[in-house]
Amino acid sequence: MALRFVIIGGGPAGNQAATYAARLGASVTMIEREIVGGAAHLLDCIPSKTMISTGGAISFGQRISGMGLVDAATRVDGDALIRRIDGIRDHMRDDIERLLVSQGVDIVHGSAKFTGTHSVEVTSSTGTRSIEFDAALIATGTRPRIPQWCEPDGERILTTRDCYPPKVFPDKVTVIGSGVTGVEFVHMFASFGAEVALVVSRQQVLPGKDPEAAAILEDDFMRRGVRLLKGARATTIDRTDNGVIVRCDDGRNVESNLAVLAIGSVPNTEDLDLDAAGVIRDEAGYVPINHHCVTNQPHIYAAGDVSGKLPLSSVASVQGRKVAEHAMGLHTREHRHLDYDKAASAIFTEPEIADVGLAEAEAFALGRKIRVTKVPFATTPKALINNDPRGFVKIVSDPATGVVLGGSIVGQHAAELISVIALAVTANLTVTDIVESLLVHPALAEALAQAAE
Numbered sequence: 001m002a003l004r005f006v007i008i009g010g011g012p013a014g015n016q017a018a019t020y021a022a023r024l025g026a027s028v029t030m031i032e033r034e035i036v037g038g039a040a041h042l043l044d045c046i047p048s049k050t051m052i053s054t055g056g057a058i059s060f061g062q063r064i065s066g067m068g069l070v071d072a073a074t075r076v077d078g079d080a081l082i083r084r085i086d087g088i089r090d091h092m093r094d095d096i097e098r099l100l101v102s103q104g105v106d107i108v109h110g111s112a113k114f115t116g117t118h119s120v121e122v123t124s125s126t127g128t129r130s131i132e133f134d135a136a137l138i139a140t141g142t143r144p145r146i147p148q149w150c151e152p153d154g155e156r157i158l159t160t161r162d163c164y165p166p167k168v169f170p171d172k173v174t175v176i177g178s179g180v181t182g183v184e185f186v187h188m189f190a191s192f193g194a195e196v197a198l199v200v201s202r203q204q205v206l207p208g209k210d211p212e213a214a215a216i217l218e219d220d221f222m223r224r225g226v227r228l229l230k231g232a233r234a235t236t237i238d239r240t241d242n243g244v245i246v247r248c249d250d251g252r253n254v255e256s257n258l259a260v261l262a263i264g265s266v267p268n269t270e271d272l273d274l275d276a277a278g279v280i281r282d283e284a285g286y287v288p289i290n291h292h293c294v295t296n297q298p299h300i301y302a303a304g305d306v307s308g309k310l311p312l313s314s315v316a317s318v319q320g321r322k323v324a325e326h327a328m329g330l331h332t333r334e335h336r337h338l339d340y341d342k343a344a345s346a347i348f349t350e351p352e353i354a355d356v357g358l359a360e361a362e363a364f365a366l367g368r369k370i371r372v373t374k375v376p377f378a379t380t381p382k383a384l385i386n387n388d389p390r391g392f393v394k395i396v397s398d399p400a401t402g403v404v405l406g407g408s409i410v411g412q413h414a415a416e417l418i419s420v421i422a423l424a425v426t427a428n429l430t431v432t433d434i435v436e437s438l439l440v441h442p443a444l445a446e447a448l449a450q451a452a453e
């Protein structure tokens, strides 16, 4: 009899696990309470990147004066943008659903919770039903974190998820939180012409990221008039007649039309009755897993954001595939373990920032000997042709062997270009392998070859 595999959550982790497990012969039931494709994925990641892409076209227009063009789009048609976001999201959801159905996955709409070690109960508008399983995957994702000191109202005090579809394009916005999501929202609102303030609790935006990369982003924010409130923590947000006042612990206040909270996320685990299945959660509510994504129960897996590893759609998808392989008994090969330290990530600001593997600061903290080479894009013809010489490529390698250990890229298309370094890091390639690749000219990738020399 085929393995009865129940998956709770239809985001990147859940739908990849479902597709692969079904392909490998499991009888798969996927339970989703909101949107097939995933809440964080289709309600956060995709709309935010769509808005950033439209905003990016506007800010590109502001930089084209040196390119021999006369007119560029400077205003956004809000209704057209909403149609564009909805169109992309619906297209993706339909594609994912079609693929799942074509593989024989049974999609059940409703909210699931465990009722035992081998059973779940699904509740929907049409009633309640019980489903038995041999193996299960918890892939329920996360939701925006709400602080104790402020309750979002969905109107003027928003979580990142309340920002789309954009009801209004505000003149003034205050973003609280300067991590990846916060700076992307600053970039997005600034591109649409808003006056933006950013509350930065530390002395650098993007804490934990390469300080040189963060400095370039801060320069861009200053160029665009973004007000940075460094070393400040928001403590209250008061509503006024036509906006909000964000009050900080150092006495500074900012007035704007909207405040956006971008202060992290919390896992969706409290409604799952994990105790009934004997699955443990950590103090923050995440489900701990081993390197095969197995929880403390050998037949129950967790993957994606809820596993508390890297909160990235790309990581969730690969974890989902690994879960399917493990559940179907294809886990014997050692090299199939996921190495989260080698995951590439990108920040879709202007310029883009991407990194992978060992960072320079991390290597110094570990006392590890490294070779760091850095090449500014200004030395590559393509950056000049594109009228955007900002940024650099930095490669971290082992001085003895030349093996590429990591790297960071700041500049146009950094999110695409980092793939070369990511591949090198994953496959233990050397800097010579990159130098001797016969790359395209003129291309921004030439900076990679130069940095590898």
Ligand SMILES: Cc1cc2nc3c(=O)[nH]c(=O)nc-3n(C[C@H](O)[C@H](O)[C@H](O)COP(=O)(O)OP(=O)(O)OC[C@H]3O[C@@H](n4cnc5c(N)ncnc54)[C@H](O)[C@@H]3O)c2cc1C
Binding pocket: 008, 009, 010, 011, 012, 013, 014, 031, 032, 033, 034, 035, 036, 037, 038, 039, 040, 041, 042, 044, 045, 046, 048, 049, 110, 111, 112, 113, 139, 140, 141, 142, 160, 181, 268, 271, 272, 303, 304, 305, 306, 310, 311, 312, 313, 314, 315, 316
């Ligand atoms: C603003 C923003 C931008 C982002 N941008 C990027 C990006 O550019 N690149 C990137 O790689 N990542 C990005 N991410 C992160 C990415 O969205 C997540 O890492 C990814 O969606 C995680 O996938 P998942 O499968 O774990 O969870 P999700 O996509 O959140 O899916 C979980 C699903 O489980 C369902 N669910 C929850 N509980 C139950 C239940 N009890 N019963 C049934 N269903 C349930 C939910 O409805 C949801 O659909 C971004 C996140 C945010 C917030």
